[in-house]
Amino acid sequence: MATNRTFTMIKPDATEKNYIGGILKMINDAGFRIVSMKYTKLTKEQAGAFYEVHKERPFYGELVDYMSSGPIVAAILEKDNAVADFRTLIGATDPTKAAEGTIRKIYAESIAANAVHGSDSDENAAIEGNFFFSALERF
Numbered sequence: 298m299a300t301n302r303t304f305t306m307i308k309p310d311a312t313e314k315n316y317i318g319g320i321l322k323m324i325n326d327a328g329f330r331i332v333s334m335k336y337t338k339l340t341k342e343q344a345g346a347f348y349e350v351h352k353e354r355p356f357y358g359e360l361v362d363y364m365s366s367g368p369i370v371a372a373i374l375e376k377d378n379a380v381a382d383f384r385t386l387i388g389a390t391d392p393t394k395a396a397e398g399t400i401r402k403i404y405a406e407s408i409a410a411n412a413v414h415g416s417d418s419d420e421n422a423a424i425e426g427n428f429f430f431s432a433l434e435r436f
């Protein structure tokens with residue numbers, strides 16, 4: 298499978314604080330091309346389905362409530378080595394552990410409200426992109 302696409306969301310804490318422009322600038326400046334993008338809001342059911350892999354984790358209910366609490370930006374991004382390079386750009390899940398200059402270090406407020414999502418594998422990037430975008434929208 299190709300290794301040049303990943304999927305991201307700008308999460309409700311970041312859209313609420315008007316960080317969309319700053320985060321998209323960091324993404325573009327790091328060399329990612331925006332393939333597909335939409336501004337939308339997840340229902341609880343949709344957020345639950347998206348994060349199904351975490352349903353046994355203790356924070357699942359909190360995560361679903363939070364991810365359906367406000368608008369998000371969903372996007373498919375393209376760059377060589379996209380999945381790994383994007384995880385480097387966003388930094389650690391917990392912003393107190395994220396490296397200087399990463400999106401989460403700059404914009405995240407907590408381990409739960411951590412500003413952005415980034416796919417963790419090529420396989421999940423494809424699954425997550427397909428969750429939000431039809432084939433016609435993934436040009």
Ligand code: ATP
Nearest residue numbers: 356359360389390408409410411413414415416417
């Ligand atoms: P993401 O999948 O959103 O890119 P991640 O891969 O860095 O984040 P995961 O382990 O996949 O981290 O967790 C998914 C999301 O669940 C996190 O981004 C965060 O919003 C939330 N989360 C993770 N751990 C915790 C926790 N201990 N307490 C509360 N929320 C958490």
Ligand code: MG
Nearest residue numbers: 414415416417
């Ligand atoms: Mg993850």
